[in-house]
Amino acid sequence: MAACRDRIDMDWHSDDPEMSMACRNICAGCQVRTPCLAEALHACDPWGNWGGLSPDERDVLTGGKNLRMLPPHGENTRYAKHRCRCNACRAAHATYERHRRNRKRLTSRSD
Numbered sequence: 760m761a762a763c764r765d766r767i768d769m770d771w772h773s774d775d776p777e778m779s780m781a782c783r784n785i786c787a788g789c790q791v792r793t794p795c796l797a798e799a800l801h802a803c804d805p806w807g808n809w810g811g812l813s814p815d816e817r818d819v820l821t822g823g824k825n826l827r828m829l830p831p832h833g834e835n836t837r838y839a840k841h842r843c844r845c846n847a848c849r850a851a852h853a854t855y856e857r858h859r860r861n862r863k864r865l866t867s868r869s870d
Contacts, residue, residue, distance in 0.1 A: 760790075761791045762785050770782075771807045774845070786810060786811035793810065794810075797810070799817060829843075833850070833851050834848065834851055837851075838851060838852040
């Protein structure tokens with residue numbers, strides 16, 4: 760079983776160095792670390808700690824050829840399409856939804 764399986768207290772996609780290190784420490788002793796890393800490389804996952812490696816480390820490992828390009832943090836697209844739940848992407852999604860509801864309300868009033 761993966762060491763991270765029931766660790767809902769951990770943010771595996773955090774940019775915070777302390778959280779990232781804590782996640783990596785959990786990965787260090789995990790029995791499925793190697794297949795986890797292989798899956799991340801196969802899926803070209805550009806974010807999060809997988810198999811004990813950060814996205815930057817996986818980028819170096821593959822020579823920069825294996826990671827998908829994502830919109831920057833703070834974009835609704837990254838929240839909606841790529842499921843990033845960092846604070847910046849959540850805020851961008853909230854702003855997008857607020858504007859969408861306002862447009863919808865204005866459109867329904869003019870009918």
